[in-house]
Amino acid sequence: MLIRCCRMSRVLAALAFLYLTGTGPAGGGQEQTDPLPSWNNGRAKKAIVEFVRATTDKTSAQYVPPEQRIATFDQDGTLWVEHPMYTQVMYCLDRVVALAKHKLEFWKREPFKTVLSGDRRAIGKLPLKDLEEIAGATLSGVTVEEFNATVRQWLKTAKHSRWKRPYTELTYQPMREVLSYFRANGFKTYIVTGGGQDFVRVYAEQVYGIPPEQVVGSVGGTKFSYAKDGRPILIKVPKLLLNDNNGGKAEEIHMMIGRRPYAAFGNSSGDRQMLEYTGAGNGARLLMLVLHDDAKREYAYGPAQGLPNSKIGTFPQALYDEARQRGWFVISMKNDWNRVFSFDE
Amino acid sequence: MLIRCCRMSRVLAALAFLYLTGTGPAGGGQEQTDPLPSWNNGRAKKAIVEFVRATTDKTSAQYVPPEQRIATFDQDGTLWVEHPMYTQVMYCLDRVVALAKHKLEFWKREPFKTVLSGDRRAIGKLPLKDLEEIAGATLSGVTVEEFNATVRQWLKTAKHSRWKRPYTELTYQPMREVLSYFRANGFKTYIVTGGGQDFVRVYAEQVYGIPPEQVVGSVGGTKFSYAKDGRPILIKVPKLLLNDNNGGKAEEIHMMIGRRPYAAFGNSSGDRQMLEYTGAGNGARLLMLVLHDDAKREYAYGPAQGLPNSKIGTFPQALYDEARQRGWFVISMKNDWNRVFSFDE
Numbered sequence: 001m002l003i004r005c006c007r008m009s010r011v012l013a014a015l016a017f018l019y020l021t022g023t024g025p026a027g028g029g030q031e032q033t034d035p036l037p038s039w040n041n042g043r044a045k046k047a048i049v050e051f052v053r054a055t056t057d058k059t060s061a062q063y064v065p066p067e068q069r070i071a072t073f074d075q076d077g078t079l080w081v082e083h084p085m086y087t088q089v090m091y092c093l094d095r096v097v098a099l100a101k102h103k104l105e106f107w108k109r110e111p112f113k114t115v116l117s118g119d120r121r122a123i124g125k126l127p128l129k130d131l132e133e134i135a136g137a138t139l140s141g142v143t144v145e146e147f148n149a150t151v152r153q154w155l156k157t158a159k160h161s162r163w164k165r166p167y168t169e170l171t172y173q174p175m176r177e178v179l180s181y182f183r184a185n186g187f188k189t190y191i192v193t194g195g196g197q198d199f200v201r202v203y204a205e206q207v208y209g210i211p212p213e214q215v216v217g218s219v220g221g222t223k224f225s226y227a228k229d230g231r232p233i234l235i236k237v238p239k240l241l242l243n244d245n246n247g248g249k250a251e252e253i254h255m256m257i258g259r260r261p262y263a264a265f266g267n268s269s270g271d272r273q274m275l276e277y278t279g280a281g282n283g284a285r286l287l288m289l290v291l292h293d294d295a296k297r298e299y300a301y302g303p304a305q306g307l308p309n310s311k312i313g314t315f316p317q318a319l320y321d322e323a324r325q326r327g328w329f330v331i332s333m334k335n336d337w338n339r340v341f342s343f344d345e
Numbered sequence: 346m347l348i349r350c351c352r353m354s355r356v357l358a359a360l361a362f363l364y365l366t367g368t369g370p371a372g373g374g375q376e377q378t379d380p381l382p383s384w385n386n387g388r389a390k391k392a393i394v395e396f397v398r399a400t401t402d403k404t405s406a407q408y409v410p411p412e413q414r415i416a417t418f419d420q421d422g423t424l425w426v427e428h429p430m431y432t433q434v435m436y437c438l439d440r441v442v443a444l445a446k447h448k449l450e451f452w453k454r455e456p457f458k459t460v461l462s463g464d465r466r467a468i469g470k471l472p473l474k475d476l477e478e479i480a481g482a483t484l485s486g487v488t489v490e491e492f493n494a495t496v497r498q499w500l501k502t503a504k505h506s507r508w509k510r511p512y513t514e515l516t517y518q519p520m521r522e523v524l525s526y527f528r529a530n531g532f533k534t535y536i537v538t539g540g541g542q543d544f545v546r547v548y549a550e551q552v553y554g555i556p557p558e559q560v561v562g563s564v565g566g567t568k569f570s571y572a573k574d575g576r577p578i579l580i581k582v583p584k585l586l587l588n589d590n591n592g593g594k595a596e597e598i599h600m601m602i603g604r605r606p607y608a609a610f611g612n613s614s615g616d617r618q619m620l621e622y623t624g625a626g627n628g629a630r631l632l633m634l635v636l637h638d639d640a641k642r643e644y645a646y647g648p649a650q651g652l653p654n655s656k657i658g659t660f661p662q663a664l665y666d667e668a669r670q671r672g673w674f675v676i677s678m679k680n681d682w683n684r685v686f687s688f689d690e
Contacts, residue, residue: 067556144599188558201603211412212603213533213558222599224592224618232621234599241586241600247569254489254567254579255586256601258546258557273569276577 035181037338038174044288044336047329048178051286055262056185062284064262066186071263071286072216072253072274073179075193075200077313078267078290079208081160081170083299085124086312088199089131090167091154093123095138112137136238139196139220144234151202165343168207173344174337175265175290179208182263190261192253193217194245194270198236216256218244245270250277262286268313275328287328291315294333297340380526383519389633389681392674393523396631400607401530407629409607411531416608416631417561417598417619418524420538420545422658423612423635424553426505426515428644430469431657433544434476435512436499438468440483457482481583484541484565488572489579496547510688513552518689519682520610520635524553527608535606537598538562539590539615543581561601563589590615595622607631613658620673632673636660639678642685 039045055064076082096106096115106112111130114122126134142150160170179189191210193200197217204210221239226232244252250273253261263286264271264278275287292299292313302315323330333340384390400409421427441451441460451457456475459467471479487495505515524534536555538545542562549555566584571577589597595618598606608631609616609623620632637644637658647660668675678685 067550197600197603205412213601215603219600222596224595224622232595232618232625234595234622250569250577250579251567255542255564256558258542258560273577277569277579280577 035184036174036177038177040336040338042336044329044331047286047288048181051263051284052181052185054284064283068259068262069182069185069187070190070257070259070261071182071187072190072192072257072261072265072278073175074249074266074268074271074274075191075195075217077292078265078271079171079175079179079191080167081298082313083292083301084161084312086195087167088195089135090158091151091199092131092134092138094154094158095150096134099138132240135196139199140236140238142236144198144222144236147198147236148202151199155203163341168203169343170341171207172290172337173339173342176208176342178265179210183209187263188214190214190216190253190257192244192249192264192274194243194249196220197244216244216252218242218248247273249274253277264288265290267292268315269319270314272319272322276326279326279328287323287326288331289315289319289323289328290331290333292333293335294337294340297344298333380529381519381522383522383682383684385681385683387681389674389676392631392633393526396608396629397526397530399629409628413604413607414527414530414532415535415602415604415606416527416532417535417537417602417606417610417623418520419594419611419613419616419619420536420540420562422637423610423616424516424520424524424536425512426643427658428637428646429506429657431540432512433540434480435503436496436544437476437479437483439499439503440495441479444483477585480541484544485581485583487581489543489567489581492543492581493547496544500548508686513548514688515686516552517635517682518684518687521553521687523610524555528554532608533559535559535561535598535602537589537594537609537619539588539594541565542589561589561597563587563593592618594619598622609633610635612637613660614664615659617664617667621671624671624673632668632671633676634660634664634668634673635676635678637678638680639682639685642689643678 036045036048054060054062055069057063073079076086093115096112100106100112100116107116111126111134114126115134139147155166155168158167159165160167163170182189189210191200191204191208191214193216195217197215197219200217201212201215204215205212218240219242221237221241222234223237224232224234242248242252246269249271253274260281261278262281262284264275265288266275267290271289275289279285279287292301292315294300301313303317303320320330322328381390381393399405399407400414402408418424421431438460441457445451445457445461452461456471456479459471460479484492500511500513503512504510505512508515527534534555536545536549536553536559538561540562542560542564545562546557546560549560550557563585564587566582566586567579568582569577569579587593587597591614594616598619605626606623607626607629609620610633611620612635616634620634624630624632637646637660639645646658648662648665665675
């Protein structure tokens, strides 16, 4: 029986290889494996496949030349888990603890004192102004290379409180398939995140296959200067140059890419203008919003559950209504995805 | 005789084809046509070819993986003519005249009054503050699409005062060859210009083969809003978000690309920090400055001629000295280039 299983596996592997290399015995590469195996058959999956066909088939009236194929993806809540707190905020909180070994003033000053207390409830209640102060203190004052090294090191050890896994494993498998599917069809995939551009760039290439120059995010300033040994360096300064949320997403897409995307994926009010701007172009456009309605496998928040909106990833009724009115697709995690994470059974 | 010429041409064309496709009769693609035919054999040309070999030959200790092959090029004075005035400034001055038909206040208000007077000497003396006011008034208040269309239209008709040709023909043929040569060897070529990013993006793809997302420049703000019919739009606003000169070039390379270039080309003090930042990386780095020492075919300005520095494209003695000290290459237009423009004999 064991032998038979192994044989079966080998046969399956050989078949997969034939399909992947397009050397299948019949049809000369006409058959294809499902590019979106973690998606249930439904409206959302069909819309993605149909959009890719319409924009890449040269005989289609909606054909888009390769250089114009741009697809943008929000990150937190769209490509990976954003609850109970954005990963970058977790990084900043951990940095307060690490820096407090040398910065003794943190032990006496709010909001750092609260962070150092470890009182999760109190930390969760810190207002935006305090979080910004924490971000300013923990994301600046170092060279860009030092920052990258610190984030890289943190990502190796930090774990999500629920899954006890590194954050970089908590990406949505169905969305990873969309990224790969788009790229295999000549699309350039961009992350357009409210999170810090420098932070996301540290892992985006390894985690999503998205190179640094295709990560657009909120931008903290850097200052060109010289180290003591005369070496030219870029120091991160505590100044928010660009806030990549709401209208800022459309503005930064224009600034960083200079082309209107053909597809945009988001999950919250902060992505609304990106979807509107993308949808305002001619031809085929694909606009999608991930709805977190799966408390069992991930989280449930937003109007579909009649739950109060989360502070993280706000998806109010108005966004739901606009999606319906404009013909955007709402992806139900619960119904559209047959697995959420790569480690799901 | 005519027949013989035609035959010769055909033979040459066939040979060229064989070379280009690597199907030459002997040597199996070992022979190559010169990728830099407009360059005289000399230190500069040799440095470019050697750099490309060292970074792309897998057996080289200085091999650079394709995704990291980034080369940045200043535009004005490096890729095309910047005298007697930056092309974008000419655009702004022409726009003042065009807009004055409706904006009657221009006729009464400085600096617009001076521009409308047509007095080239007086216009040439306008201080930076006035030029900034002119830029603010002529580069904003329209959607990004309207702006693109206006620039595109202007480029079709505007001509350089000396050559009586469209500005887009005044690119340096040797530098176009460098761009193509780099790209053929897997480098991503970026423009990093003090000029307006939106302006340069209008023609960069057609003129240099550089897509919008690889044009980095000074950035004027845009504001996401809605047209009267509800359509989402981006309006250009008169606010300089990023000044892509001096240290700003290194800072914006980090922001827009997120990788340190391996090669950087400039021609003035404004490019100094870009070259320093590029040169501060490990491995092979190529740093080059175009020196305008060819009054006959183009212009001569800068220290090499003992001429006073031009207000445009400042190349002071200090830059020359730094180049020598750091091992940067100074490209002599006069001696290194056997032709300057594609229309030269």
